[in-house]
Amino acid sequence: MSLQGKVALVTGAGQGIGRAIALRLAKDGANVAIVDLNEEKMLAVSLEVEAFGRKSTTFKADVSDREQVYAAINHAEKTLGGFDIMVNNAGIAQVQAISDITQEDMDKIQKINVDGTLWGIQAAAKKFIERKQKGKIINASSIAGHNGFALLGAYSATKFAVRALTQAAAQEYASAGITVNAYCPGVVGTDMWVEIDKRFSEITGAAIGETFKKYVKGIALGRAQTPVDVANFVSYLAGPDSDYMTGQAPMIDGGMVYR
Numbered sequence: 610m611s612l613q614g615k616v617a618l619v620t621g622a623g624q625g626i627g628r629a630i631a632l633r634l635a636k637d638g639a640n641v642a643i644v645d646l647n648e649e650k651m652l653a654v655s656l657e658v659e660a661f662g663r664k665s666t667t668f669k670a671d672v673s674d675r676e677q678v679y680a681a682i683n684h685a686e687k688t689l690g691g692f693d694i695m696v697n698n699a700g701i702a703q704v705q706a707i708s709d710i711t712q713e714d715m716d717k718i719q720k721i722n723v724d725g726t727l728w729g730i731q732a733a734a735k736k737f738i739e740r741k742q743k744g745k746i747i748n749a750s751s752i753a754g755h756n757g758f759a760l761l762g763a764y765s766a767t768k769f770a771v772r773a774l775t776q777a778a779a780q781e782y783a784s785a786g787i788t789v790n791a792y793c794p795g796v797v798g799t800d801m802w803v804e805i806d807k808r809f810s811e812i813t814g815a816a817i818g819e820t821f822k823k824y825v826k827g828i829a830l831g832r833a834q835t836p837v838d839v840a841n842f843v844s845y846l847a848g849p850d851s852d853y854m855t856g857q858a859p860m861i862d863g864g865m866v867y868r
């Protein structure tokens with residue numbers, strides 16, 4: 610159990626990839642703070658974490674609000690007795706042709722995916738430095754953070770930005786013993802993809818399920834990704850085996866985008 614006694618905070622942990630990460634870090638030995646907008650879902654995941662024999666706490670926060678992110682970290686530290694790993698996982702998708710993206714669309718997705726990640730990096734690094742300890746910051750990018758996809762332009766732009774923040778933060782915080790990396794999943798069967806598929810269908814006329822199937826066909830390993838596939842990689846990024854890695858954003862996508 611490589612994370613025995615460590616404290617991790619996972620944003621967007623009420624469901625999907627964030628939930629799987631929270632459970633995997635708990636399995637690895639960490640006590641886990643669950644942060645999300647949905648209180649009922651957070652509580653359910655918190656109970657699942659405790660079933661591994663770990664401590665857990667929940668904190669309702671909108672990651673786009675800087676103060677709420679700082680408050681979430683303070684809460685985790687106080688309740689769980691430390692703070693070692695920050696997973697900036699919360700994010701939203703949008704499916705929209707470039708010509709149809711509005712200012713409101715762009716403001717919303719940037720505030721959550723980009724600002725939310727920035728506040729998470731900044732607040733976590735400040736806490737690690739204040740505590741005079743090393744720390745790990747792990748951000749959710751995407752294959753869409755390496756490759757622009759049609760109808761996912763705004764989303765792709767935010768995930769490219771997450772990689773930029775990851776690279777800059779890795780350099781700025783290395784001397785403090787803080788590593789900053791990102792994970793880039795491909796097509797993961799979560800509610801996010803149910804929504805993406807539905808929006809593609811509205812825009813292109815594709816049948817429900819067709820876009821998801823089309824994307825999955827492009828995966829070399831021949832199946833859609835599960836949240837656990839992502840969590841397995843985040844476990845590595847959170848643990849001591851990745852201590853010599855920083856500023857990176859590898860694909861964990863079953864073979865879709867090659868860099």
Ligand SMILES: NC(=O)C1=CN([C@@H]2O[C@H](COP(=O)(O)OP(=O)(O)OC[C@H]3O[C@@H](n4cnc5c(N)ncnc54)[C@H](O)[C@@H]3O)[C@@H](O)[C@H]2O)C=CC1
Pocket residue numbers: 620621622623624625626627644645646647670671672673698699700701702721725749750751752793794795796797798799800801802
């Ligand atoms: N599903 C996929 O295929 C892929 C997902 N990703 C990224 O992985 C991350 C997680 O994705 P999924 O689990 O699929 O999404 P999801 O939509 O299933 O879950 C996202 C969670 O984040 C929470 N959330 C949303 N906005 C929030 C906010 N402002 N503050 C706090 N919590 C908020 C939601 O309540 C929800 O529990 C996202 O950053 C996403 O962009 C990256 C690549 C592929």
Ligand SMILES: CC(=O)C(C)=O
Pocket residue numbers: 702751752753794795796797801805
């Ligand atoms: C949701 C997402 O990041 C992709 C590319 O599927």
